Amino acid sequence: MQIIMSHVNTDFDALASLIAAKKLYPDARVVIPNEQTAPVRQFLTIYRDTFDFTEDHQIEWEEVTDLILVDTASLSRLGNYTKKLDPDKLNITVYDHHPPGSNDVGADARFVEPVGATVTLLIEEMIEQKIPVSSFEATLFGLGIYTDTGSFTFPNTTDRDFQAASFLMKNNMNLEIIQRLADYKLTPDQQNLLNQLFREAKTYYKDGLKFIVSAYQIDVYLRELSTITDKLLDISGADTVVTVVKMEKNVHIVGRGNSERVDLTPLLREFDGGGHPQAGSATVRKSDLDDVVEEVKNHIKLILKPAITAEDIMTSPVKMIPPDTKIEEAGRLMYRYGHSGYPVVEDGKLIGIITRRDLDKANHHGLGHAPIKAYMSRNPVTIKLETTIEEMQKLIIDNNIGRLPVMENGQPVGIVTRTNIIEVLHSQKLSDGLRQPEVKNLKNEMKRQLPARTYAMLDDISSTAERADIPVYLIGGIVRDLFLERPNEDIDIVVEGNGIEFANHLQADYGGRVKIHENFGTATWNHPSKLSIDVTSARVEYYDRPASLPDVELSTLNEDLYRRDFTINSMALCLNPETFGDLVDPFKGQADLRSKTIKVLHNLSFIEDPTRILRAVRFETRFNFVMDKQTESLALNSMARMKDLSTHRIVEEMKRMFKDEKPPETIKRLFELHFWQQFGADDDSREASFIHANQLDMLYETHSQFRSNKISWFDYFVIPFYHSGNTNLARRFALTRHNIKFLQDISDLSQIDGWEQISAVGDFQRLLKDYTDDAILFFIANKSFKNEDMIISYLEKRHDIPPLLTGEDLIDQGFKPGRHFKDILMALDVAILNEEIKTKETALDWLHKHFDS
Missing domain, CATH: 3.90.1640.10 (inorganic pyrophosphatase (n-terminal core))
Structure with missing residues (x-):
């Protein structure tokens, strides 16, 4: 039953x-x-x-x-x-x-x-x-x-x-x-209990949240304490309400919350209760009301999740400008560094804020040569590192401002914008990631995860950094992958100083060879152990025009990190002995890793380098991450810039995407971001393209012998154009002879009939001999052939056809050379594939039986 x-x-x-x-x-x-x-x-x-x-x-x-x-x-x-x-x-x-x-x-x-x-x-x-x-x-x-x-x-x-x-x-x-x-209406008795609980309410404030605990005792059991608590939450304006009511011999506890910073379940579990993070209950049998109330107060701290503070979400370091800076120069700085506002500092003191809107108004009136001090907002509202997001939100609303400088010891150390707050409020995953305790030092993880020779080399670099008295950091994807516990031996070092000089120090200390790239202030040190390390001077890049190569200036580590693509790639580890393994994470990449979020560092990131969009998609599929809403919106708005890139740059990104990641998901995601559409693919072809790519992927997965031949990225890249009915759109990306032949092959294969009429493996040789394996697999992945297994069997066998007879053998047997040799040898291949002939002797018998000399 x-x-x-x-x-x-x-x-x-x-x-x-x-x-x-x-x-x-x-x-x-x-x-x-x-x-x-x-x-x-x-x-x-x-x-x-x-x-x-x-x-x-x-x-x-x-x-x-x-x-x-x-x-x-x-x-x-x-x-x-x-x-x-x-x-x-x-x-x-x-x-x-x-x-x-x-x-x-x-x-x-x-x-x-x-x-x-x-x-x-x-x-x-x-x-x-x-x-x-x-x-x-x-x-x-x-x-x-x-x-x-x-x-x-x-x-x-x-x-x-x-x-x-x-x-x-x-x-x-x-x-x-x-x-x-x-909408349940309270009975008179229930309304009376609500009134009593409202009068008995005790209010507490913690990290910007308002808590109420209210207790009362009645002699009879009254239903709907949960509904009464709901109404108390509504009329009190609190973030959380906990009611504790003794009815007859038992004490009933009900909790209600309306903030994501509240989780009532740990408190209620102390009393063997349960429910949702914002709603739950518990019953304590045969207990004293005062005892239970005291216990609730002792455990009330359990319900509060750690506050998100200015230190968690601020942008740092802060670029500051002096009050005598000209309007037009401030505009150039905002464009170069992607900021929409600057703190104005004089003699070390914050005296105002200048915003892009202020500059636009001044420029509109032809005042580009005027100093910004005439147009800045004075007496800015500031906050501290520990200011909570609730307090920041209230300050921005009450003062109708867009940014809050974060002060420490009288100096701006960061800035929080309206966008920072909105991102956190609208991303549950990001909020949860920020609330988790941060990792401060990864020395133990480095020792555990990195190969012994790599860790030993970093230790050597640390010693050289100490002797040279220069700050040195491990940067890039290797830091990210330590958090994700993924192998990565791509070692990049950044130096706050002269990177080339430091590379020469390493060569002097440990040998190897140094290759110098003077224009960019970088060098590659080839370690005697065959490891290769890129050594870079900390620098900042800016772009004179979209999609161009950047101009470079020497700068600090934080500025160097700010020029990178995404927050998860903008972390560094100190390599100097006293701070070895300390994490430098000014843009909260660690939190974004926890929340599985891809986020750009500034709004012009994709405009400056559209290939970053393709890298974002690669990271999405590789790590199962997603772009945050702003980053995705910026990607969509910037996708048209993809056409400004050289074919070579696009091809290099595509090779990485389709070699390492999941082709069907990649194709689908690029349709969503309108990549294919930029190059003429039809939006209506996205579903057929996804299915085709999935079938092709499954085909290679099932028949691993073909996968070992290295699937070409181009096979997947062509799919959207194929289903748009114009593979010529992909021709500009066909940079090798193999790619060009592949395009021709899949076009020709579409014109061939009679696939399913073939009943023997060898007979496919006449039909498909001149076409590559990947073109044939591409084609059958998009069609449903009853004899697909036979086609696969043909592909497996055709590369191992033994040369039982050659043209010279035919001449020795009395055949006169000519075009018919090709027909004879083709017929022989068919017979061998059909297992009708296995030795040279049987091949000679077959020859004389079927052909006249």
Whole structure:
């Protein structure tokens, strides 16, 4: 027997999930708990006869074989029914959206995902199985979603909840009924308890958040403390409310929050309770109210996630300019370094802020030669390193400003802009990444992950840095890959000083050879162990025009890091002995690694170098990261610049993308960013291109003998143009003879008929002898051939055809040289591939039998 059950105090999500599960498991019986929330009781008073519920006394509990649990993963939340179920004898399936708990049952099948409502998971299955939903069912399911997501306003709401609701709207969900039933009206006794709790509320402030703890005692049990707590949260304006109410002998605790910085579950678990990060409850049986309240206060710190501070999100270092700087010069600096504002400093003191808007106004009036001090904003609002994001948000709104200088010891050490704050507020992953404790030193990771000879060489570099008294850093992808625990021996060193001079020091100390690149202030040191290290002077780059090569100036480490492509590649490790392994991370690349985010360092990044867009896609597919919204928007807006690049630069990026990453995903992503469209590919071909690339990838995966021949990047690159009906669009990128032949081959193969009429492996030789393996595989990946296995078998065999007879053999046998030799040898190849001929003797017999000399 199958039964479907949910938790006591059944709410609308639990009720909706029970009914939805019944549609997925039509033979199962629905057992609803005796205790429901007041809104659900009111609903069932009217509609109970509509549902096919089974009373508990009608269940032969010893015959239950399958239990489907919805909106809970804990048997203990089933109330008295817990005693009637033996989990060891049951096949248990769980549908739930709550965070995992210590009391969760061991399930045979778990559908537990962080969506806003459990019924969303069940609706998704109904959509997949094409199970019809009535208007009444759609309305009930909608009640479950609306109440558990706070009408899509709770932080736990996901896009999947919206998609589920959209499906319900298409099935005539009644919003008027949902609004009426979701807004529960308190009874007089419940309203009185709310008033008492409001009067007894104790307010606490921590890191910019407002907390309320309110306690009260009544002699009778009163339902809907959770609803009362919801209303207390609304009228108090607090970020979190915890109510502690003793009713009869038991103390009930309910928590509600409306900030992502709040997670109530650690607090409630102290009392064996649970729920969501922003909503949960617990019951302490036969306890004293004051004791429980004191314990709640002692544990209240558990609910607060670490604050995101100015130090976490600020841009640093800060470029500052003096007040006598001319308007036009300030504009050039903003363009060069990608800033939209500068702190103005005089005699070490911050006296104002100049913004791009200020410059635009001055230039409009022809005042480009005037000093910025006449147009700067004076008495700027400043913040400290420890200022929280909530406090920063309030300052920006209250003062209607776009940036906040961050001060330490009277000096600007960073700047927080409105964009910085918006990015954090709108990226849950980024927020979570910033709140995690930062790694400060990676010396142990370097020793653990790097090959011994590499670590030893870095140790040698450290010694040379100490003798030369110069700051030296390990930079680039190797730092990123230490965090990701990926192998990387591409060693780049940056020196705050003369990189060429330092490379010569290394050669003098340890031998090897140095190759100098004078124009860029760089050198390559070839270590005696055959390792190659690039040594660079810290520098800043700026671009006189988009997509051009940069001009270079010597600078500091932070400026050097700022010129790089993405935050995750803009970290460095100190190599000097006293600070060996210390992380330098001015742009919070570590946080972006944790949140799996690709983020550019400034808004002109893709304009200056459009190939960075292709690198962003490569990192997305390689690491399973995603661009943040601003970076993706900048990529879309800058994609037209791709046409300004040389063919060679594009080809080099494509080789890396299709060699190392996932071709189908890469093709799909480049369509989304409008790369292919820039070169004439049709947007309508994106789906066919993705399918073709996926089939080709699977073909190479299944037949690894072809993969070993090195798949050409070009094979995948051509796919969007092929499905747009014009492979000539790809010709400018065909830089080798093989690429040119490949284009011709796939064009010719499209004109060949009769593939499926061939019934013997050898007969394909006449059809396909002159075409390359990769062109044939490209073609059959896009077609569905019944004899595909035979084509693959032909490709496997054709390179090993033994030369049993040659032209000289034919002459020796009395044949007169001529064009017919080619036909004879072709026929021989066919016979060998069909295994009709295996030796030279049988080949000679075959020759005289079929041909006249």
